Structures are given as structure tokens and as C-alpha cells.
Amino acid sequence: MKAIIIDIDGTLTDKSRRLDLAATAVIRKLDIPVILASGNVLCFVKCATKLIGTSDIMIAENGGVISNGFDGPVNIYGDRERCMGVLEMLRAHFELEELDAADRLSDVALRRNFDIEAARHILANKEIMDVELVDTGFAVHIKSMDVNKGTALLEVAALMGLDSGDIMAIGDSSNDIEMLRAAGLGVAVGNANPALKSIADMVTSGRYGAGVVEALEYASKSSLW
Amino acid sequence: MKAIIIDIDGTLTDKSRRLDLAATAVIRKLDIPVILASGNVLCFVKCATKLIGTSDIMIAENGGVISNGFDGPVNIYGDRERCMGVLEMLRAHFELEELDAADRLSDVALRRNFDIEAARHILANKEIMDVELVDTGFAVHIKSMDVNKGTALLEVAALMGLDSGDIMAIGDSSNDIEMLRAAGLGVAVGNANPALKSIADMVTSGRYGAGVVEALEYASKSSLW
Numbered sequence: 292m293k294a295i296i297i298d299i300d301g302t303l304t305d306k307s308r309r310l311d312l313a314a315t316a317v318i319r320k321l322d323i324p325v326i327l328a329s330g331n332v333l334c335f336v337k338c339a340t341k342l343i344g345t346s347d348i349m350i351a352e353n354g355g356v357i358s359n360g361f362d363g364p365v366n367i368y369g370d371r372e373r374c375m376g377v378l379e380m381l382r383a384h385f386e387l388e389e390l391d392a393a394d395r396l397s398d399v400a401l402r403r404n405f406d407i408e409a410a411r412h413i414l415a416n417k418e419i420m421d422v423e424l425v426d427t428g429f430a431v432h433i434k435s436m437d438v439n440k441g442t443a444l445l446e447v448a449a450l451m452g453l454d455s456g457d458i459m460a461i462g463d464s465s466n467d468i469e470m471l472r473a474a475g476l477g478v479a480v481g482n483a484n485p486a487l488k489s490i491a492d493m494v495t496s497g498r499y500g501a502g503v504v505e506a507l508e509y510a511s512k513s514s515l516w
Numbered sequence: 517m518k519a520i521i522i523d524i525d526g527t528l529t530d531k532s533r534r535l536d537l538a539a540t541a542v543i544r545k546l547d548i549p550v551i552l553a554s555g556n557v558l559c560f561v562k563c564a565t566k567l568i569g570t571s572d573i574m575i576a577e578n579g580g581v582i583s584n585g586f587d588g589p590v591n592i593y594g595d596r597e598r599c600m601g602v603l604e605m606l607r608a609h610f611e612l613e614e615l616d617a618a619d620r621l622s623d624v625a626l627r628r629n630f631d632i633e634a635a636r637h638i639l640a641n642k643e644i645m646d647v648e649l650v651d652t653g654f655a656v657h658i659k660s661m662d663v664n665k666g667t668a669l670l671e672v673a674a675l676m677g678l679d680s681g682d683i684m685a686i687g688d689s690s691n692d693i694e695m696l697r698a699a700g701l702g703v704a705v706g707n708a709n710p711a712l713k714s715i716a717d718m719v720t721s722g723r724y725g726a727g728v729v730e731a732l733e734y735a736s737k738s739s740l741w
Contacts, residue, residue: 309544310567312537319534334619338563342535394559394619 292323292475292515293453295507296350296444298462299329299339300429302480303500308429311500315343317507323516326350326447328440330427330466332394333358333365348450353425353434353466354443355397359450368442369397369435370421377422377433381410390430398434407431425466428484432466441469459515461506462487463499476515478506517548517701517740518678520732521575521669523687524554524564525654527705528725533654536725540568542732548741551575551672553665555652555691557619558583558590573675578650578659578691579668580622584675593667594622594660595646602647602658606635615655623659632656650691653709657691666694684740686731687712688724701740703731 297303297318304310318325327343328350329336336351337358349358355369378399381387388402403426411424425432440462448455460467460474463483471477471491479491480502488494493509495502510516522528522543529535543550552568553575554561561576562583574583580594603624606612613627628651636649650657665687673680685692685699688708696702696716704716705727713719718734720727735741 304567307569308566309569310535310540312541315535316537332559334557334559335563338560339567341533342529342564342567344532344534 292459292510293457294324294326294346294447294451295321295459295461296326296328296440296447296470296474297345297460297503298440298464298467298470299327299331299336300427301463301482301499302461302467303327303339303343303503305499310339310343311503314500314503314507317504319344321507321516324348324451328354328443328460328462328467328470330400330425330430330432332356332391333396334394337361348447350440350443350447352395352397353427353432353438354440354446354470355434355438357443357446357450365396366446367396368438368446371395371397371399373435374399374422374433377414377419380417381413381433384413385410397438398432400430400432403429403431405431427464427466439469440467441471441473444470444473459506459510461503476510478502480506517684517735518682519549519551519571519672519676520546520684520686521551521553521665521672521695521699522570522685522728523665523689523692523695524552524556524561525652526688526707526724527686527692528552528564528568528728530724535564535568536728539725539728539732542729544569546732546741549573549676553579553668553685553687553692553695555625555650555655555657557581557616558621559619562586573672575665575668575672577620577622578652578657578663579665579695580659580663582668582671582675590621591671592621593663593671596620596622596624598660599624599647599658602639602644605642606638606658609638610635622663623657625655625657628654628656630656652689652691664694665692666698669695669698684731684735686728688727701735703727705731 324346333351385405456475481498549571558576610630615625681700706723
């Protein structure tokens with residue numbers, strides 16, 4: 292392995308989104324680059340990157356935004372305008388509360404206070420095939436179907452001159468599925484949802500940050516880097 | 517003491533802006549509210565507040581922005597338009613690089629790559645009395661003279677129904693001077709600049725986060741809360 296991509300919320304943080312300090316300490320001692328990947332906006336990922344001390348390549352908005360450096364170019368992959376159109380359509384059926392609207396560049400994030408399955412049925416009935424609803428456990432995203440943390444992993448691998456098989460990925464949620472599939476070693480932490488666990492190469496017994504520590508120690512002991 | 521306001525960069529972080537994990541652990545064990553105060557933008561302070569786990573009252577942009585809750589009202593105190601006017605005036609003399617321009621609500625932040633004293637002389641010669649230049653060690657801010665972390669401390673005290681004398685404040689930089697003066701107990705960490713140390717009630721021997729730990733342990737042992 293030559294790089295590690297780690298999800299933030301629910302993986303490096305606990306349920307209340309507090310940073311796991313033990314996992315942070317272990318990450319700081321690693322000799323290979325660690326890249327953060329989140330469904331949150333770029334400003335949040337930049338802050339987490341500074342405070343944790345990870346690589347300045349950053350994945351935000353579930354892969355819809357990749358920044359190469361703090362002041363470097365920002366690439367946008369999702370189609371926010373299209374997602375806004377679907378949002379307006381869903382507003383006819385649900386009371387929806389947008390999150391971080393001013394900062395989002397590629398998708399739409401909503402508070403998790405509506406019937407997501409019912410909304411998915413409406414999209415299916417209308418034969419909307421280019422946009423999907425993803426529930427990260429922290430927000431529901433309306434996002435372009437062909438953009439995810441897995442496509443972001445491939446972009447980041449190309450940026451770094453690495454093969455995707457050289458990258459280890461760690462996550463907890465269904466929005467991490469494509470990322471774990473694209474990685475050489477895909478790890479689900481103990482609190483991960485069943486869908487992610489079922490496709491992971493490794494499932495830790497530790498939950499949240501303790502799972503990250505377990506995975507990193509396993510990889511170190513197995514001389515994976 | 518009934519609340520603590522703590523600066524982020526250079527106080528809770530090291531020089532490279534990595535979060536001090538020991539100070540974070542001590543903060544999480546406290547039974548009284550901790551409020552973060554930064555020269556950085558609100559989005560950064562919100563992220564730091566989530567990751568550290570502090571109170572959801574937040575001070576950003578050196579007191580120019582106060583948010584009462586993550587989704588609560590945001591009060592803006594500085595006059596960004598006036599600061600932008602001064603920026604344009606200074607551009608005639610220096611090559612200036614704005615930081616976080618899209619996210620700033622009350623002031624202007626610049627990279628620290630120009631002669632700040634020379635710029636101050638220009639403002640003085642033009643008899644500009646309502647706007648000042650403040651160097652936090654991480655950025656130079658063009659900000660309204662009558663807005664600072666001290667005025668923010670008074671606003672936060674009012675929001676919380678506290679007397680400013682009930683608040684402990686910890687900082688490292690000249691932009692923390694008014695905050696330490698307004699607080700009941702003002703603490704400068706060991707790496708603080710001389711001007712801040714000279715007005716502080718207490719100067720820790722520990723630098724950065726170690727100074728925060730020292731101050732909080734002193735306050736606990738002295739039964740200040």
C-alpha cells in the first residue's frame with residue numbers, strides 16, 4: 292500500500308462527530324500519505340485536514356469535489372444544477388431542509404428528517420437514472436449517480452501517480468461502498484452498515500476510531516507498507 | 517469561572533496548525549462550556565467545534581462573526597465593504613493575496629508576504645482611523661477597529677447570561693489582547709507574543725496546547741469552577 296483514504300464522520304469520529312484522538316495519533320506517525328474523504332463540504336475537509344495533519348489532497352462532497360492542495364485547483368465532478376432540479380421535484384412531496392447550501396459545489400445535502408425510501412420510489416417512478424439519494428447517516432445527499440468516493444479514489448490515484456490497488460480505504464457507510472471496492476484493501480470499521488461490511492476485504496472488531504487504529508496496526512504488522 | 521473562550525491557531529494547535537490532542541482530551545472532560553474564538557472563517561470554526569466537541573456558540577473572524585448554534589443565527593459585526601475599500605487602496609502599494617475571500621463575512625484576510633509596518637504607516641498617513649491591520653501569525657487581517665475578540669467576549673457573555681468576569685480566556689497572539697483584557701482571567705500560552713504576555717493575568721510555561729493543559733489544570737486545582 293502506498294496511500295490510505297479515510298472517511299471522516301463515523302470512521303475517524305464518533306457518532307457525535309468528535310474526532311478520535313487515538314486514531315489521529317496513529318495517523319500522524321504513518322510514513323505514507325493519508326487522504327481524507329467526506330460527504331461534507333470542502334471547507335470542512337480542509338479544516339479537518341489541517342487539524343489532523345493529513346495530505347493536502349482532499350475529497351469532499353462524496354467525490355464530487357477534489358482539491359489538490361489548500362490553495363490548489365478544485366475539480367468539480369457532480370452536476371449540482373441537475374441535483375437542484377431533483378430537489379425542487381421532491382419538494383412537492385416532502386418538507387426538505389437543505390444543509391450547507393452556500394458551500395456545496397456538486398450535490399445537495401438534506402437533513403435526515405423525511406422518508407428516504409419513499410423519495411427513492413418517486414425517483415424510480417419518474418425514471419430518473421442519473422441522480423441518486425445517498426444516506427451517510429449524517430445527511431441525505433442528492434448526487435450524480437456516476438460520481439462517488441470510488442471515482443474519486445481513481446482520480447486521486449492518478450494525481451499521485453499510483454495504481455488504485457496501492458490504496459487502502461477505510462469507511463463506515465453506504466457512501467463508502469464504491470471507494471472500498473476501488474481500493475486495493477477495503478476496510479469497514481465495526482460500526483459500519485451491513486452493506487459496506489459485506490463488500491469489505493476486512494471488517495474490524497473495533498468501532499469508529501478504534502477500528503481505524505486496528506486496521507492501521509494490522510497493515511503495519513503485515514508489512515503492507 | 518463559568519465559561520472558557522480559547523483561541524484555536526497557535527493555542528490549541530501547534531505552529532503547523534495540528535490540533536493538540538492532550539489539550540483536546542482535557543477540554544472534553546471539563547464540566548463548563550468551552551467556546552472557540554478564531555480569526556479564521558465560520559466554516560473552519562464550526563468544523564473545529566464539531567471535531568473537538570466544544571460549545572455551539574462560536575466566534576470567527578476575530579470577533580466579526582458570532583454564531584449561536586450550528587444552524588442558529590449568525591451575527592456580523594465588522595464592515596467588510598469598508599475593509600475591501602482599504603484593501604483596494606493598499607493594492608496600489610503591495611502585491612496582496614486574499615485568503616478565504618468567498619467565505620469571509622466581516623473582514624479581509626491576506627497572506628503574510630508583504631511589509632505590514634509599511635502598510636500601517638500608509639493607513640496612518642491617510643488618517644484611516646476606523647480600520648486596522650492585525651497580524652495573527654497565520655494571516656494579516658484588515659478589520660474594523662471597533663470589533664475584536666474582546667467585544668465578542670462581551671457579546672457571548674450576554675448571550676449566555678454571564679458576567680465577562682466569569683469568563684476565562686486563553687490565547688497566543690496580538691489579536692487576543694482585547695479578549696484577555698475583557699476576561700475575568702486572561703491566560704497567554706508560553707509561545708504567545710510579548711504584547712499578549714505583558715497584559716495577561718497568567719503566562720504558562722507550556723507552549724501551545726501544553727500551555728492550555730497547564731492553565732486548565734491550574735484553574736481546576738484552584739477551584740476556579
